[in-house]
Amino acid sequence: MQAYAKQIHRCFRCGYCKFPSDFTDFNCPSYSRFRLETYSTGGRLWLIWAWLKKEIEWSEHFAEIVFSCATCRNCVEQCPMGFSDDIVDWIVSARSDMVEKGLALPHIRDFLNNISKHGNPWGTARSKRDAWAEGIRRYKPGDEYFLYVGCVGSYEERGQRMARSFAELLDAAEVSFGILGAEEDCDGNEAYMLGEMGLFQELAKKNVQKFKELEVKKVVTLSPHAYNSMKNKYPRFGDFEVFHYTQLLSEMIQQGKIELSELKAKVTYHDPCFLGRYNGIYDIPREILKSIPGIKLTEMERTKENSFCCGGGSGNFVTDLLGGSEENPSRIRVREAHETGAEILVVACPSCMMMLDDAVKDEGLEGELSVKGIAELVKESSK
Amino acid sequence: MIRIHKSLAEIVGEQYVSNRKEELYIYSQDPGMMEPHEPDYVVMPKTAEEVQKIVKLANEEKIPIVPVGGSLSLSGLIIPHRGGIALDLKRMDRVLEVNEKSRYVVLEAGVTTGKLKAYLERNHPSLRFSIPDAPPSATVVGNIVIHGQGRLTQQYGFNSGMVTGLEVVLPTGEVCKIGSCSVGPYWFSVAPLPYLAGLFLGWFGTTGIITKLGLSLYPRKKMRDIEMFLVEDPNLVPDVIHRVTHTEMTEDIFIGAQPYPPVFKDIIMIGICITGDSEEELEFKRRMIWDAVRTHIDSREGGFMMLTPDIKLPLLEMPTTGTTRFADVMKGGGFEYCGPIIPVEKFPEAFKRLLELSSKYGITYGMTGRVIGRSHCMMFAFGYPFNRADPDNIETTKKALHDSNVASLDIGGVPWKPEVPAQKMVMERMDKNTLELMKRIKKLLDPNGIMNPGNWEAE
């Protein structure tokens, strides 16, 4: 029996994990979307245990419930019990059991197969990975930073915008860096979260091998998802360091490598789960925003440890298990951002960018609220 | 079945009705120990009009309906013993009105205690309600339906006594207002009219579905603090409570005892909370309380414990997570308690019975109590953690709970929010005419017996 099967009954189904710490609103994205107890953390854990005990059989609906968790870690943050740190691992372990038994949902399977075959979840050709990157330098041994762009940054137009802004800022500041271009592979964070451990290990091994060959000492990632997997899940080797791009950007600003001029705008900032709750980086992106003259940062009701996830984690930015309703977490989040009176919703994650930008359109808020990456704003201000 | 499903979907929308195995499984049980029973449908209405349509349909078709709040009463009060509709009310989650000057709030049935706390803190920081220590996902209405108690219960009595108005969907489908809101636009009080609120409080949803609630709010002072008085002899507890409540200086008074960690074994803790708008006010209250129990301090039978901030903070937390964490004591995911309301002077006997039962069944215990009113009575919880993954342990704990219910009645108490078997014990001892009155009321309001059947059902 897997370790989680011996522990999962410890959930009391008390529901603390539905909330942020001040209880303002429900904060589990899948519960907020569906409002049936089955989609809350406790409901999900009880169902998994029932499945393990054979009190319920696998069904497509059961798989939907298990895979619709965005692995946002709000529950880990809020559960008062001694096992709280393990909750997401239990859900991931159950997914892993399902994947092994061939019981993942068809679109989850497609998502994983595409990563395995094409190195990205959409199944777009590998050769197109660097179509956006004309003029961006390729990494060569001796460069200081290897810029890992990731799937959304490589293939998705809005992600590409974020990647380009950051690369251009690096260039302008004469930081020595390079990308891998079409050679780059998926980082595997979503494969891990979806429980496809074999695929994750294969990707991690391949990437680590590549970094070794290229004598990479410092990786800077565009996506917090990649930051998380590379920093926390990849096998350790050498004195290899991982940074999120906001960390580097902040350093560059502090060192005076980027000069910022006035940019008048009222903005609000959305904490990505894989940067915030997973890695405790809350202040750096805010410091960057505050350093831009003219920017007025107004916080949403739920921020930092209590931030409300856009619903994009665990591959949902493609599989969209939480979509199709006004209660789609990204739409709830966009409404919350709009309530602050901000004109710009600033993100630090390309997956959040996709989710929230779509949500702005669904909410009919184009023209009133736009979604921008931090590097895009810095770039605008550095002109 | 398909026809009913379709009708329900027409009322609330397809995505808020389910008869899928997974939902039926989860809504068949609560985190306590009662045997599960599945509903046929789970339905999540958004408005009182939707509730009304569902009730009319259920009454015509004679389908049971079980109102579901946070499902946290632990005594299986939301288990659909005869199937039918599990009506999860948590989508009805709007705080509709706060009247600052008359200090009341009007809210929908699904508003959680957590949400109301946050709402008041944000929008009306000078006001508070009597928050129970249940997890924040419990509903305010679920709490008053079971005569809950909260942080202001020592000052103002049972939370159900704080009701200022109700909107109820009767089992036959009529929407009915109770209290001043039935006469005019204000929800300030259920008096001076005949006390119809009593037809719905303590009935566990067997007489109708509350869709809106008016509830008294109270001044929120700027500061709170806690003093912890310790005694070893349970016989002293009623006197300590009597003396402290006499000061009329306290907010909440709760009592706790547990055999672990070993340093706390044989010690009974009496938590005395105070509030004030200034340090002077707090200091004055502290002095009054110390003076009140001085004789026990002088005789060395009791004393105040030094509380460092890291001990104080969790005790002052609202709701306190400590109570919930009791479920993880055995790493087994559960606890249940029999929490009778008893006369305060019966505390020593109740405590003796708890220790006897814990030793008889070889299980650990956690005793918690809360003073209700100025020592008018108290809730005394015979609490037992259990291991969900250990069937033998579950059986033993069930026996201990059964015996705790018997003990509660034997010492002159009344089980609070009793599970169905304990309800039967209560009804067996109840005055026959009282029971007959209950039956008549039930029959009159719910002629087809559709509302939460199995509960308060006399033979």
Ligand SMILES: Cc1cc2nc3c(=O)[nH]c(=O)nc-3n(C[C@H](O)[C@H](O)[C@H](O)COP(=O)(O)OP(=O)(O)OC[C@H]3O[C@@H](n4cnc5c(N)ncnc54)[C@H](O)[C@@H]3O)c2cc1C
């Ligand atoms: C750790 C823990 C600590 C607790 N501490 C306290 C405490 O300090 N004080 C306290 O009072 N309780 C406490 N409780 C008990 C209980 O959780 C609370 O009283 C809680 O507020 C009950 O609300 P609920 O929404 O969970 O009710 P539920 O369990 O969902 O429902 C209770 C009953 O009310 C009925 N009902 C629900 N909504 C309606 C409606 N709209 N109309 C008609 N009937 C309805 C249900 O059918 C059921 O019979 C505690 C429980 C736990 C687990």
Ligand code: SF4
């Ligand atoms: S995961 Fe923790 S907080 Fe959530 S229901 Fe279970 S015990 Fe409660």
Ligand code: SF4
């Ligand atoms: S990780 Fe997020 S989505 Fe998943 S159960 Fe926890 S709070 Fe809900």
